[in-house]
Amino acid sequence: MYAKLVARESSRILGSDESGRAMSSTRSTPARRRRAPRGTLSPDAIVQAATEVIATDGLDALTIRRLADDLGVRPMSLYTHFRDKDAILRAVAEQQLSHYQVTESASSPIDRLGQLMRAYYQLLIDHPVLLRLDAAFEGMTPAQARFTEEIHSCLRPLDIPPPTAVGLVAMLVRYVIGAAYVYPTRSAWDTDPDHWTHVAARWAALPLDDYPSMHAVAADYPSFSQQDVFEFGLRALLEAIAAKAPRSAR
Amino acid sequence: MYAKLVARESSRILGSDESGRAMSSTRSTPARRRRAPRGTLSPDAIVQAATEVIATDGLDALTIRRLADDLGVRPMSLYTHFRDKDAILRAVAEQQLSHYQVTESASSPIDRLGQLMRAYYQLLIDHPVLLRLDAAFEGMTPAQARFTEEIHSCLRPLDIPPPTAVGLVAMLVRYVIGAAYVYPTRSAWDTDPDHWTHVAARWAALPLDDYPSMHAVAADYPSFSQQDVFEFGLRALLEAIAAKAPRSAR
DNA sequence: ACCTGAACACCGTTCAAGT
DNA sequence: ACCTGAACACCGTTCAAGT
Numbered sequence: 342m343y344a345k346l347v348a349r350e351s352s353r354i355l356g357s358d359e360s361g362r363a364m365s366s367t368r369s370t371p372a373r374r375r376r377a378p379r380g381t382l383s384p385d386a387i388v389q390a391a392t393e394v395i396a397t398d399g400l401d402a403l404t405i406r407r408l409a410d411d412l413g414v415r416p417m418s419l420y421t422h423f424r425d426k427d428a429i430l431r432a433v434a435e436q437q438l439s440h441y442q443v444t445e446s447a448s449s450p451i452d453r454l455g456q457l458m459r460a461y462y463q464l465l466i467d468h469p470v471l472l473r474l475d476a477a478f479e480g481m482t483p484a485q486a487r488f489t490e491e492i493h494s495c496l497r498p499l500d501i502p503p504p505t506a507v508g509l510v511a512m513l514v515r516y517v518i519g520a521a522y523v524y525p526t527r528s529a530w531d532t533d534p535d536h537w538t539h540v541a542a543r544w545a546a547l548p549l550d551d552y553p554s555m556h557a558v559a560a561d562y563p564s565f566s567q568q569d570v571f572e573f574g575l576r577a578l579l580e581a582i583a584a585k586a587p588r589s590a591r
Numbered sequence: 592m593y594a595k596l597v598a599r600e601s602s603r604i605l606g607s608d609e610s611g612r613a614m615s616s617t618r619s620t621p622a623r624r625r626r627a628p629r630g631t632l633s634p635d636a637i638v639q640a641a642t643e644v645i646a647t648d649g650l651d652a653l654t655i656r657r658l659a660d661d662l663g664v665r666p667m668s669l670y671t672h673f674r675d676k677d678a679i680l681r682a683v684a685e686q687q688l689s690h691y692q693v694t695e696s697a698s699s700p701i702d703r704l705g706q707l708m709r710a711y712y713q714l715l716i717d718h719p720v721l722l723r724l725d726a727a728f729e730g731m732t733p734a735q736a737r738f739t740e741e742i743h744s745c746l747r748p749l750d751i752p753p754p755t756a757v758g759l760v761a762m763l764v765r766y767v768i769g770a771a772y773v774y775p776t777r778s779a780w781d782t783d784p785d786h787w788t789h790v791a792a793r794w795a796a797l798p799l800d801d802y803p804s805m806h807a808v809a810a811d812y813p814s815f816s817q818q819d820v821f822e823f824g825l826r827a828l829l830e831a832i833a834a835k836a837p838r839s840a841r
Numbered sequence: 842a843c844c845t846g847a848a849c850a851c852c853g854t855t856c857a858a859g860t
Numbered sequence: 861a862c863c864t865g866a867a868c869a870c871c872g873t874t875c876a877a878g879t
Contacts, residue, residue, distance in 0.1 A: 504811065520765045573761070843879085858865085
């Protein structure tokens with residue numbers, strides 16, 4: 342969790358090196374330029390660099406100093422364009438959220454709702470910043486409004502009363518967020534083929550008298566990928582939603 | 592998010608002050624003792640102090656230095672008892688998880704399942720460390736095993752096949768974790784009585800042509816407390832689970 | 842207007858030294 | 861065995877100064 346002593350090369354070597362800095366080592370000292378030219382930075386460039394850092398080395402690797410390094414600039418320069426790190430994070434999140442769209446066509450409102458949630462889940466997994474910020478979002482960005490509108494447009498034809506609809510959407514969102522939150526630490530489910538065998542074995546090793554139900558389950562343990570679990574739960578949720586609708590719709 | 596410059600008094604004034612330290616200020620300099628006596632620290636004492644810090648000032652306030660301060664000890668002393676901060680966090684979480692128990696009686700397995708989930712939700716809200724660590728838990732602590740056993744003992748009488756049961760439990764857990772994760776940033780739902788009026792007003796202010804469904808919802812917007820939303824979703828989930836059971840049970 | 846050096850107030854942790 | 865001082869390698873950010 343706090344392994345910060347990992348070797349980390351400065352990932353971009355600047356093209357020109359016109360400065361004669363103190364070179365204590367032999368040849369290939371990176372030796373950054375004295376001062377970055379005036380147009381080097383822009384909000385967009387910063388957001389893009391931040392996105393790259395997150396994609397490459399994860400959210401924890403995103404520090405002001407690292408970002409400045411990648412941009413060939415000094416840390417403090419970033420503060421000309423963003424008031425603080427949080428603002429950068431928000432900008433990144435907003436930009437990533439704007440990539441959200443579902444192009445497939447659906448055969449029914451419930452079907453469509455499922456597609457939307459799958460896309461939302463995938464988005465949160467691909468862009469963990471969104472997960473961290475989804476909690477903190479107060480205002481409603483255009484992308485968020487579009488998303489919300491789409492969801493409720495699925496519920497409307499089902500004749501679900503608004504209060505119920507709001508409750509159901511909240512339920513779906515919590516499920517998706519929970520699944521995405523838990524995702525990174527369940528990677529063994531997808532990568533280790535023996536994972537479930539081991540889990541079942543561990544359950545079976547518990548004292549039978551105290552853990553009879555777990556023993557019963559261990560005897561017929563499934564092997565789910567994370568995608569499987571998500572899909573399974575999502576379907577159950579969608580069925581629950583369909584059940585809330587009057588007899589008229591699907 | 593990064594407001595660390597908050598004033599923070601050292602929260603415990605040591606009883607005796609036998610040292611004649613450099614006192615630049617006038618009288619009441621705290622002036623800690625030269626060296627804490629040998630029995631001052633123990634894993635339990637550290638865990639308890641950590642629990643207090645979290646309860647009082649939140650998880651972010653928990654630092655090694657703060658903890659040492661509260662214990663009347665130097666930061667490095669903690670490392671005699673725990674290998675790193677993460678180990679302290681794990682110990683705290685495990686101790687808090689061991690407080691988990693549900694005493695009420697239930698009228699049915701589904702009912703019982705609901706109680707378990709409510710208690711789990713409450714536990715995660717009361718002890719945010721658990722939320723952070725629930726992701727990272729690899730091994731199975733006794734408390735966790737007890738919890739898992741209880742859940743599956745509710746599903747067994749419903750004649751749900753083990754693979755389905757595992758999927759349903761995963762769904763429930765993700766829902767609860769999602770709800771708890773989102774909880775701290777939805778405090779306005781509970782504290783601000785006008786919150787929902789404002790949300791509805793914001794939705795109604797969107798252009799009608801682009802957001803027809805949100806407009807429809809805004810016209811009859813409910814006012815949920817967080818507890819309400821959780822309860823609503825939980826009931827829907829429990830119904831979905833009941834629906835998975837063969838006609839025999841409840 | 843934009844980029845920056847130095848410094849501040851924090852982190853977790855290593856290492857060698859005290860008792 | 862347990863407690864600690866000094867130091868290291870990091871953080872985000874302020875403030876005043878350069879260009």
